[in-house]
Amino acid sequence: MSVSSTLSGFSDNLFPNATAARSVPAGCSVISSDNTSFVPWDHPDTMVSHEAEDMTLRIKCAVILPLLFLIGGPGNVINMAVFYKQGLRERVNLCLFALSLADWLYLLQAIFYFGDQIPLLLTTGGRYGVMTITMTNYNLVGLFGFTWVSQVISAIIASERCLCVLSPLSSQRLIKTRTMAVVLSSVFVVIVGLYFVVAARYRLGCVYDPGSGKSLVAAVDSEFYTQHSALINYLDGFLFGAGIPVLVMVVVTTTTTITATKIRQAARWRAESSASDAVRTISPRDVALTKMLIGTSLLFMVCVFPIALFRCVCLFLPEINPGRRHQNLYFTCLWILDVLTYTNSTFNIFVYYTMGSRFRRTFWELFRRQKTKKAPSLPTIDLEISK
Template sequence: MYVHSTEEDSTTHYSALDQMTDNSFQVLEHHSKDSFMLTLASGILSDEQFYIILLFIHYTSQLINNCAIIANSLSIAVFVKLGFSEPSNISLTALAICDFTLAVLLTWNNLCIWLTYHNVRLPFHSANVYFLTGGFQWAFLSTTVAWITAFISFERCLCILVPLKVRRLITPRSTFVAMLIIILLTFCPSFFTYIRYKLVWEFNPYLNITILNTIPVNSEFAILFEKIYIVICGVIQPLLAFSIVLICTVLLVVQLRKMSSWRMSVTSAKNQRVQSDEIPASSSSAAKARISQKEERLVRMVVAIATIFIVSYIPTCIVALCDVVFDEFHLFGVYRKLFMVSGSIITLGQPISGSVNILIYYKMASKFRSVFRRLVRLDRQEPERHELE
């Protein structure tokens, strides 16, 4: 938002987005067939109300981002100290790195919104430049987080259902390769955005200077290509990952109940053997019970991570569906205000999830808790390098 002074009002605010798309917006208004959505897009909120809501969301988001940056930095440091002899450490580290990067991208986004609203004059259009240098990257990286969470949930399901076969397949090397493939297929396509949009230097009449701005490339190929990869990478991929996480979480919860019932039966059998002086059998059952408890703690941790992800990712899925149903639901369309507000709202979920994960690790993973306490100087005893329990 820039300030343009006139004799009538020296403090009239102009939306940075409106300056760039005034003409295209008027054309789209005449061609829009959805009067209800058009009313929501342009009739309810004034520019000032729109930016006040946007600023409130982004200030709240930044508070959460700060927590996410600190929490994921600590998580990465702890996992590095734990080592990567176990596949779960590798996948959880990749998740923490992605959550950390998401928080950094959101910080850049919030800074751009703040600069735009407070009329900080820079040689680039802050809000629109972020759209191409951080907005798309954040959207695709959130899909990466979704698939890493899906991999963690699916791997844990297989470890419970077919443990002997999975342990030969899910190794540290195969997990590392899987993380690279997920990043390649989910995050790297974000760079295809530069086929549809580009950064250019253009003259801004309100500031009377040339600034760096983002403009759409309106060729038929660019438009068609954007529709294809947005549907595949922006809708199908996140919805499929969300479905996998949801299904695996339900299976894990069901399996948790079975494991709890089995442990109770083992404990009962152990007590009977003790009473009948069957010491060897009692020791064997106790060992199995301990293994079951360790496995159950890891499963509970994965269920907690997946549940938080599901809750925080639902708004993202809704926005992704709207992006397909409504052709003008994007930054340069009629529904751009709704797009920006809804896009800002969904950014609250990801840093919350990234901030809470460290609390789950600390509560449910004894080795993580031990190394963490040593890292922040709460314990004096040096922890051993060990896999995550």
Template structure:
């Protein structure tokens, strides 16, 4: 969903004089909130750029023979683009930059090059996360069959299809929102800005896009990740209970002397458990960070007053900025999960930075 936030009244310098009506947040409070969130978002996103570049370097090195490696590489690429565009989009609404006499209008240019595009790319992240979660569920339910149809080629085709289906429709935004040259009387110069084409066809098309791309598509991805994560958590608990009961049974029958025949199965189970824990951690962070965005769009669909020009405009802008902040967090912290839970990733990273001996 592309939010039209290009009007001058949205710039921070004018936010304190906005009409709040029955809004819960005053103009002065909104100014402080947006300024604080913008600064925090910039810092987190900058860190996300660094961490995702590292992730990409680690995932590229071993090649693309494993399906999980392809999916995680795609996730890192998507997160990298999200953080870069978030930095740009946030900068365009930061005092000092948005007020500067630049050859373009930052708030208007950002609509097509910053926040709007960043939202769509993060939806690509949502669907890749959903695919990773679904793939792990299939590996548990049908471990023998899944290896036949989830191959490196299949995974590559799926991530390409996800990218096209989520980012491709963004091209349609250029049919209604366009770059134009505008004369600024106060500055006596012409600058690059944006405009909106309000033909009946374009308005109808955008409404359909908002419903399909802004509401249905991200919610389906969110629910998919949520359901798969719940399944994986249940499986993990049952697997842990089964392993404890088996260890107890072996101890009672053999006096604690574990048979060699049961050891390979336990090793395989532990390896699978590590992968499941990794996926659960990634999915959990996504669910927590994507919840504000999902609730915001659901609230917009149910309550018309919760909108950019509605009675609760300031509250809407606060929640919108919170969703951007949460998105930047989600796109920046995966490196800590990989390092703490992935032995291969940890070894590769330590070798890349020439740190002592790799962890075994």
């Protein structure tokens, strides 16, 4: 999700009296002074109507996102608790803990930002609520950067597992847990920090459309953007738009394919009672863990591949972009693809539980421990027998 995907440029008619007055309200920017021009969301050649785009947004925000958050919110907290109990001194536990943290923060940010759609649907039917406007104008949209943190960490996990399978001894010697902790911390800081720069592109404010005579709350370019437009366009359009999704997709696909091939070879050689040194260096525990992580990689590829493909299409077809002829198509596709990012951040817990025997054991240990803590203790009564 780029920052432009959170702001479609079309919004509520919060100033209905402006229609009759046909005057520009104080503090409003004018969209266009030419009444023959078409605003992007009402272009005559658009492939998707604004009504269809708006309905897609509302279904995503008011139905699908809350449902997935009810699963993914607690699910990622449980993931973090399990991997913390297993020990963050183990490199793979540290990586999976960081992935769950990034997914949880992303879902939390999304429910705060888009959750305004739920009461608005039941009341005014508007598009931007107080929380959305506040988070946009105070640059908190930068927290959406956690979705790219999640993608990069997924690529790191797939690469780490591939190295462990190809050369277990070298991986232990070259990649220390402390080194991985520094790498993961840097990913959080750098990616989210850069996305805060991108998020400063827009502010939600009053704009006036002379063609309809209406005043709207819509996304307008910030003063920061006018001063640093080249940098922000590069970060938003290339790095976050296509660069990171495409790169991590290539890395995860390549490393997962190599890892899966190596695991199949190991299983076949064991069945044939091979004494290969390569086989002996892959422990059964590592094989089980690797299969579980291959499962998470497959979920990642299914969810991220359509996003990476769409980003590449937008680079080569500029009319499918915000502010252009097919803006409604652009945002309709993004709202649908957002569901895939929520799915990727939600369902890892089921992969871990289904394919990870150690995860299952720790999971139930946590719940048994909590049950034991909550069990009331019976009061003891000391009886003194007098003779």
